[in-house]
Amino acid sequence: MVLTFGFSTIHSQLSVVGMKTILIDLDFNFPLFPFVKEGIEYGIIRKCSNLSQINNMIFDFFKTGYSF
Numbered sequence: 258m259v260l261t262f263g264f265s266t267i268h269s270q271l272s273v274v275g276m277k278t279i280l281i282d283l284d285f286n287f288p289l290f291p292f293v294k295e296g297i298e299y300g301i302i303r304k305c306s307n308l309s310q311i312n313n314m315i316f317d318f319f320k321t322g323y324s325f
Contacts, residue, residue: 272296
């Protein structure tokens with residue numbers, strides 16, 4: 258699992274390889290690349306907009322699986 262912030266091509270690469278990723282979103286309006294959008298749709302990438310919920314999000318992400 259990867260916790261990340263901001264935007265870069267690494268987010269697309271993480272999505273393509275199927276790495277569970279939590280993208281910390283603090284209302285900076287960063288653009289989402291197409292593979293990142295697909296990763297969010299498939300559940301590989303999750304956006305966290307409230308840091309007080311990040312622990313719950315991490316545990317929930319490990320409990321739930323995803324399939325291609």
